[in-house]
Amino acid sequence: MAAQTILFDFTLDKDKTADEEARLQVAKILRNELEQLFPQLELAYSMESPENGYFAVLHENKDTVITCRIFQHGLLTLNVEYFLPDGKEPSISFDTMRTMELILRQKFDSDRSKYLPPIKRGGYIDIYMTSSDERIIEYDIDKVVFEARSPFQKIQIMHSKSLGNMLLLDELQNIAESDLIYTETLMCRGVENYEGKEICILGGGDGALLYELLKENPKHVVMLEIDELVMQTCNKYLNVICGDVLEKRKSDQYEIIVGDCVEYLKKFIAEGRKFDYVFGDLTDIPITDAPEGETWDFIRTIFEHSFKVLKPDGKYLTHGNGSTCKVQLRLFEEQLNLLRPKVKFTTTKAFVPSFMEEWLFYQVTFA
Amino acid sequence: MAAQTILFDFTLDKDKTADEEARLQVAKILRNELEQLFPQLELAYSMESPENGYFAVLHENKDTVITCRIFQHGLLTLNVEYFLPDGKEPSISFDTMRTMELILRQKFDSDRSKYLPPIKRGGYIDIYMTSSDERIIEYDIDKVVFEARSPFQKIQIMHSKSLGNMLLLDELQNIAESDLIYTETLMCRGVENYEGKEICILGGGDGALLYELLKENPKHVVMLEIDELVMQTCNKYLNVICGDVLEKRKSDQYEIIVGDCVEYLKKFIAEGRKFDYVFGDLTDIPITDAPEGETWDFIRTIFEHSFKVLKPDGKYLTHGNGSTCKVQLRLFEEQLNLLRPKVKFTTTKAFVPSFMEEWLFYQVTFA
Numbered sequence: 001m002a003a004q005t006i007l008f009d010f011t012l013d014k015d016k017t018a019d020e021e022a023r024l025q026v027a028k029i030l031r032n033e034l035e036q037l038f039p040q041l042e043l044a045y046s047m048e049s050p051e052n053g054y055f056a057v058l059h060e061n062k063d064t065v066i067t068c069r070i071f072q073h074g075l076l077t078l079n080v081e082y083f084l085p086d087g088k089e090p091s092i093s094f095d096t097m098r099t100m101e102l103i104l105r106q107k108f109d110s111d112r113s114k115y116l117p118p119i120k121r122g123g124y125i126d127i128y129m130t131s132s133d134e135r136i137i138e139y140d141i142d143k144v145v146f147e148a149r150s151p152f153q154k155i156q157i158m159h160s161k162s163l164g165n166m167l168l169l170d171e172l173q174n175i176a177e178s179d180l181i182y183t184e185t186l187m188c189r190g191v192e193n194y195e196g197k198e199i200c201i202l203g204g205g206d207g208a209l210l211y212e213l214l215k216e217n218p219k220h221v222v223m224l225e226i227d228e229l230v231m232q233t234c235n236k237y238l239n240v241i242c243g244d245v246l247e248k249r250k251s252d253q254y255e256i257i258v259g260d261c262v263e264y265l266k267k268f269i270a271e272g273r274k275f276d277y278v279f280g281d282l283t284d285i286p287i288t289d290a291p292e293g294e295t296w297d298f299i300r301t302i303f304e305h306s307f308k309v310l311k312p313d314g315k316y317l318t319h320g321n322g323s324t325c326k327v328q329l330r331l332f333e334e335q336l337n338l339l340r341p342k343v344k345f346t347t348t349k350a351f352v353p354s355f356m357e358e359w360l361f362y363q364v365t366f367a
Numbered sequence: 368m369a370a371q372t373i374l375f376d377f378t379l380d381k382d383k384t385a386d387e388e389a390r391l392q393v394a395k396i397l398r399n400e401l402e403q404l405f406p407q408l409e410l411a412y413s414m415e416s417p418e419n420g421y422f423a424v425l426h427e428n429k430d431t432v433i434t435c436r437i438f439q440h441g442l443l444t445l446n447v448e449y450f451l452p453d454g455k456e457p458s459i460s461f462d463t464m465r466t467m468e469l470i471l472r473q474k475f476d477s478d479r480s481k482y483l484p485p486i487k488r489g490g491y492i493d494i495y496m497t498s499s500d501e502r503i504i505e506y507d508i509d510k511v512v513f514e515a516r517s518p519f520q521k522i523q524i525m526h527s528k529s530l531g532n533m534l535l536l537d538e539l540q541n542i543a544e545s546d547l548i549y550t551e552t553l554m555c556r557g558v559e560n561y562e563g564k565e566i567c568i569l570g571g572g573d574g575a576l577l578y579e580l581l582k583e584n585p586k587h588v589v590m591l592e593i594d595e596l597v598m599q600t601c602n603k604y605l606n607v608i609c610g611d612v613l614e615k616r617k618s619d620q621y622e623i624i625v626g627d628c629v630e631y632l633k634k635f636i637a638e639g640r641k642f643d644y645v646f647g648d649l650t651d652i653p654i655t656d657a658p659e660g661e662t663w664d665f666i667r668t669i670f671e672h673s674f675k676v677l678k679p680d681g682k683y684l685t686h687g688n689g690s691t692c693k694v695q696l697r698l699f700e701e702q703l704n705l706l707r708p709k710v711k712f713t714t715t716k717a718f719v720p721s722f723m724e725e726w727l728f729y730q731v732t733f734a
Contacts, residue, residue, distance in 0.1 A: 003436070003444050007372060009488040045412040045424060052429040052450070057412060062419040067434055069370070071450050075489040077370050079446060083419070083438050094501060114493060116486070117501045121376040122442040126481060127502075134461060134484045135505035137723070138498075140691055161691045162718075162725040178718055178725070324507055324528045351529075351545055351720040356504070358529040358545070358720070 002123040004090060008078040008101055011112035016074070023054040023070045029107050030068060030078070031058065037092070037100060038064060064091070076108065090118065125158070129173060131357045132322030141166075145237055150229035157237040163354045165237050167206055169230070175206050176354030177240040183208045185350035185361050186281070186319055194218045200268075200275045200309065202261040202302060203282035205230035207242025214245065214253060221254040224261035231256070265305035278306045280318030291331045300335055307339060312366060316343075320360035323349050329360060342367035369490040371457060375445040375468055378479035383441070390421040390437045396474050397435060397445070398425065404459070404467060405431060431458070443475070457485065492525070496540060498724045499689030508533075512604055517596035524604040530721045532604050534573055536597070542573050543721035544607040550575045552717035552728050553648070553686055561585045567635070567642045567676065569628040569669060570649035572597035574609025581612065581620060588621040591628035598623070632672035645673045647685030658698045667702055674706060679733060683710075687727035690716050696727060709734040 016022050027046070035041050038060045046056035054070040064082040071077075084090060094117070101115040117138070120127065127141050139160055146157040156168040164177030175182060186209060187194075194216035201209055201223040210223050225231060235246035249256045257264060261282070280302055283295060306316050321328050336343055345364040352359045383389050394413070402408050405427045413423040421437040431449040438444075451457060461484070468482040484505070487494065494508050506527055513524040523535040531544025542549060553576060554561075561583035568576055568590040577590050592598060602613035616623040624631060628649070647669055650662060673683050688695050703710055712731040719726045 003376070003438060003442060005374060005444070005446070007486060007488065009370070011489055044414060047411060047426075047429055049429040055424075055426075055429065055432055057422075057424060057434075059414075059422075062414055062416040062422065065422055065434075065436065067424075067432075067446075069432065069448065071370060071489075073450065073452075075370060075450075077372070077448065077488055079372070079434075079448075081436065081444065081446075083440065083442075085440075112489075112491075114488065114495070116495055117497055117503045119374060119483070119503070121374065121444055121481065122378055122479075124479075128481070128483055130484055131505075131507075133507060135494075135507060136484045136486070137504055138502035140498075140500060140502060140724075162689070322529070351718075353718040353725070356723050357507075 002084055002086075003121045004082060004084050004118040005121060006080040006092070006097060006118045007114075007116045008080075008097075008104070009114050010076045010078075010105060010108050010110040012070075012074045012076055012108055012110055014072075014074040016108070017053065017070050017072050017076070019072075020048050020050070020054070023048070023072070026070055026076065026108065027054055027056060027068065030076070030104065033100070033104055033107060034058065034066065037096065038066075041066075076110075078104075084120075094118075126171070129356075131324075131355070132328075133324045133357075135357075137356045139163075146233055148229060148233070150227050152227045153230075155227075155230055155233050157233060160354070164240060166354050167230075167234060167238060173354050175208060175238075175241065177238065178353040179208075179355075180212075180241065181350045182319075182352045182355075182359065183212045183241070185348055185359070186279070186317060187212060188317065188348065188361075188363060189216075192277070192315070192317075194277070197276040198274070199277045199279070200224070201279045201281055202265075202306070204279065206234045206238060207231065207246040208238075209279060209281055210254060210256070211241065211243045211245045218253065223254065223256045224264045225256060225258060226260055228258050231258075262301055262305060265302075265309060268309045269305065273309060274311045274314070275309055276311055276314050278310055278314065278316045280306065280316065291335060296331075296335070299332070300338075303335060303339055307341075307343065307366070310366070314365070316362075316364040318362050318364070320347070320362055322355070323358040323360045332362075336362075336364060369451055369453075370488045371449060371451050371485040372488060373447040373459070373464060373485045374481075374483045375447075375464075375471070376481050377443045377445075377472060377475050377477040379437075379441045379443055379475055379477055381439075381441040383475070384420065384437050384439050384443070386439075387415050387417070387421070390415070390439070393437055393443065393475065394421055394423060394435065397443070397471065400467070400471055400474060401425065401433065404463065405433075408433075443477075445471075451487075461485075493538070498691075498722070499695075500691045500724075502724075504723045506530075513600055515596060515600070517594050519594045520597075522594075522597055522600050524600060527721070531607060533721050534597075534601060534605060540721050542575055542605075542608065544605065545720040546575075546722075547579075547608065548717045549686075549719045549722075549726070550579045550608070552715055552726070553646070553684060554579060555684065555715065555728075555730060556583075559644070559682070559684075561644070564643040565641070566644045566646070567591070568646045568648055569632075569673065571646065573601045573605060574598065574613040575605075576646060576648055577621060577623070578608065578610045578612045585620065590621065590623045591631045592623060592625060593627055595625050598625075629668055629672060632669075632676060635676045636672065640676060641678045641681070642676055643678055643681050645677055645681065645683045647673065647683065658702060663698075663702070666699070667705075670702060670706055674708075674710065674733070677733070681732070683729075683731040685729050685731070687714070687729055689722070690725040690727045699729075703729075703731060 058066040105113040143159040166176035167174040199221040205225040344367040411424040425433040472480040510526040533543035534541040566588040572592040711734040
């Protein structure tokens with residue numbers, strides 16, 4: 001079950017939209033053309049104002065409803081909306097819409113027009129996600145593979161035709177089968193040498209980081225993940241990226257502890273246990289304008305405790321955020337700069353397929 | 368100059384939308400909530416039908432216009448549209464909209480709702496592009512760097528905050544600074560050995576393939592590109608991916624010929640000139656349901672001529688299309704299977720950042 005909303009817009013010569021008379025002329029042209037496509041079209045309502053231009057509602061049997069605005073600044077927007085039952089083909093094809101755009105563009109003598117692919121609304125599967133900088137991205141998701149709520153978060157596995165299975169936590173893209181580059185950039189594969197090293201992963205419940213690290217022959221990896229259900233889910237649906245590391249929770253080379261990583265970090269600090277590498281593979285940097293609130297407190301807590309379990313030449317590696325989120329990344333870096341003893345950092349970045357954007361990663365060492 | 372269209376939808380219990388009375392009740396709740404955000408809200412028009420539910424137009428001073436549909440199948444759509452002058456902040460913030468979504472969801476007792484980031488319409492820069500399977504993708508384009516029309520096509524360089532400069536030909540994504548993976552997958556870097564080999568590139572005007580091939584020490588590369596302006600443009604704005612290979616048109620190791628590649632292929636055939644590799648770096652596979660029309664004829668012509676200049680153990684390497692375009696890829700493969708002498712092929716794929724999708728590439732040899 002879904003409604004389809006199809007959006008067109010046309011840039012018009014300002015003369016054509018400057019006053020009521022001119023706008024009515026444009027509206028007339030529009031209606032004539034629409035009638036070719038919708039023979040039973042009726043004008044239901046229109047309104048006009050010198051400051052806000054023309055607005056009209058047209059419809060065919062109250063089924064397909066078309067709204068049109070002619071802004072006095074030389075812009076016409078056209079919204080077509082109708083209900084599309086499951087499994088039924090759209091009543092108006094992509095090609096028809098494209099043709100209508102081109103004809104209207106010509107009739108309006110417009111030098112710029114736009115026709116967006118139909119927006120599907122109300123479907124069971126949410127195919128529209130948002131980038132870190134609030135851009136709209138339509139995914140080729142064709143199946144909800146798994147959905148559950150753990151005590152910590154909403155966990156979903158969606159299947160994308162091109163990205164494979166995707167893990168979503170609280171409806172945010174987390175990692176997908178397509179995203180080896182994410183893990184490789186986080187761990188600086190080919191740059192860092194993990195052989196014989198002691199490593200601690202904070203979070204990392206999808207198992208991908210652990211799986212890739214174990215290929216590099218470390219001495220030991222301990223992973224602290226709070227959400228048992230995330231691990232069970234990834235073990236079942238994301239083997240492409242996590243192999244079998246989530247199946248067995250302990251080996252000579254690694255141990256997965258289900259619990260609050262802060263508690264375990266405190267324990268490690270008390271024991272004087274130290275690591276060559278600590279990975280912050282927890283929540284993303286929040287999108288806020290100030291470094292306040294629960295998540296920022298959590299980030300600061302993680303920082304403080306992590307550096308207390310790092311060897312003097314150890315490294316703290318973590319993901320940042322979308323590389324266009326300058327404000328949030330700066331806030332994150334300011335928190336790093338507040339740490340004592342002082343730290344310094346470098347960054348790397350990679351385009352992550354399932355995020356559909358470039359992501360920034362941090363490598364932090366003692367200054 | 369742009370209009371903003373903000374789309375919400377809510378899945379409702381079917382009882383709440385089953386008849387006129389129930390729908391009017393929902394409309395009343397909606398109006399009450401909208402009045403919190405838009406104090407001067409007026410109901411301008413409404414209509415009802417048993418088959419197509421409720422539709423209403425609300426507005427504030429004819430400026431912000433809100434249309435609402437309540438479909439009897441248990442779906443409510445809400446479209447908010449207003450004009451946003453250049454440089455002005457949206458009158459309704461992202462957070463406000465999100466809050467409104469959550470409040471309405473609660474008031475409607477809805478278990479599913481969606482709020483899409485505002486759609487910007489009529490802007491000078493077109494930030495919405497379409498994937499090969501007609502999905503909508505919003506890019507972080509902030510500047511039109513260059514725009515011109517050659518005798519062959521419209522050429523644009525757009526700047527994306529995260530992808531760098533992007534080349535668009537006839538408004539389609541072609542290659543960007545972020546897309547080394549595209550060229551590496553096309554040429555099967557690390558798998559094919561180009562050292563001492565003779566190579567012919569058909570098209571390739573962006574220079575990226577030539578630039579990367581020259582790093583592998585081939586004997587000689589000849590590139591046949593028809594559009595002089597594409598090369599000048601890429602030489603100026605895409606040095607990250609093409610280096611300086613488009614600056615000088617000839618060296619001991621390569622030659623760029625500006626002209627129709629079919630004519631030159633015919634000439635090579637007449638001369639008996641043969642290559643170890645021929646690259647088809649021309650137009651994409653057209654998105655059509657049948658292998659007919661000018662572009663498919665062109666593809667077949669290219670195939671036929673290319674295999675006549677290939678050594679018996681030579682390879683024809685080319686890009687296909689988005690990996691989800693099964694129909695078009697099958698048509699393409701059918702054309703390959705029609706060739707005599709017979710050929711066989713393998714495929715590789717890569718997620719290309721500026722395409723925001725996975726692309727398929729072909730490696731064709733004599734069977």
